[in-house]
Amino acid sequence: MANKSKYIYNTLMLLLVAVIVVPLMASCGKSSDGTVNGYNSQLTVANLSPDIGPVDLYINNNIQNGLTPYRYPTLGAYFYMNTVGYPIQIRSDTGNKSILSTGILNPDKKTFKLMVTDSTVNRNAKYTLFVTGVKADGKLNFLFLVDTSKLSGVGRGKVRFINASPRSGAFDVYANQTSLCANIALNAYSPFVEMPVGDYDFKIYATGDFSTVLGEVKQTVGDGKLYTIYTYGIVGRTDSAAFNTGIIINK
Structure with missing residues (x-):
């Protein structure tokens, strides 16, 4: 009888250990923020082609966005x-x-x-993959950009501009009537420009023509923050492919 009780006790203890240890083992290698192996690298996708249709992101031949494709002009969240x-x-x-x-x-x-x-992806960095162009024109393209930069000075942030507007020519961008960048052609971008913190009215013009504001973005630039202003759509269109602007808070 004593041996039977001892057997039952040992069996129950083994089951208890299994219940406690197995979940702990399963959680090894995972972290609460979704990082794996300490890469700490993040990516987002912006589908800015008005006629390409929904797209998926694959890395190492594995889909990354599950059952939710990237649709125009959707900007995905960093993951x-x-x-x-x-x-x-x-x-x-x-x-x-x-x-x-x-x-x-x-x-x-x-x-x-x-x-x-095959661009090199570094640890502790952020990236955006922009899908651009018009499929009907045979001019689809993409930009794979790093969204990190050297630290700005105290009381300053950084802003850059990307032209992803097909058929629209080059753009000049002004921040509170001061030039941020000039002559940015399709699929081109400015470097991050450091500027004092504060409220800004960013206005976008066709290069050399300041008679018409094509787009406008109002944004408060924060201390140590990074921002990417971008254009998409086609100047002169009034449908879903109309010219527009967007902004990404990179940091």
Whole structure:
């Protein structure tokens, strides 16, 4: 009888240990903020092509956005990357989910560059992948940009500008009537520009033509903060592809 009681006691203790230890083991290697292996790298995607349709993000051939594709002109939230492996791809969310092609010829002059980047992803950094251009024009493209910069001075923040507006030419941008950047062509961008904290009215003009404000962004620049102002859509259109502006708070 004593041996039977001892057997039952030992069995119950083993079960108790299993209940406590197994969940702890399963949680090893995970962190509450979604980082894996200490990469601490974050990425967001902006689908700024008015006619490309919904797209998916793949890293190492694994979809990253689940069942929710990136739609025009949606800017996704930053997410922690579970890997810093390659390649990073933009694929169609429909059909056979193939990697999308740009309008840029490869050196062989026969095939087009795909929406794939092997850009180095660093630890403790943020990135944005912009999908740009008009598919009907055969001029799709993408920009893969790092969203981090050197620390600004005390009481100052930084702002940059990206032109993702197809068929719209180059832009000049002014902050409270002071030039922020000039002659920024399609798929080009300015460096981060340091400026004192405060309230700003950013106005966007066609390069050299200050008669018409094409776009306007009002933003308070905070101490040590980083911002990206961008344009998308087509100047002169009044439908869903109309010219517009957006802003990303990078930090």
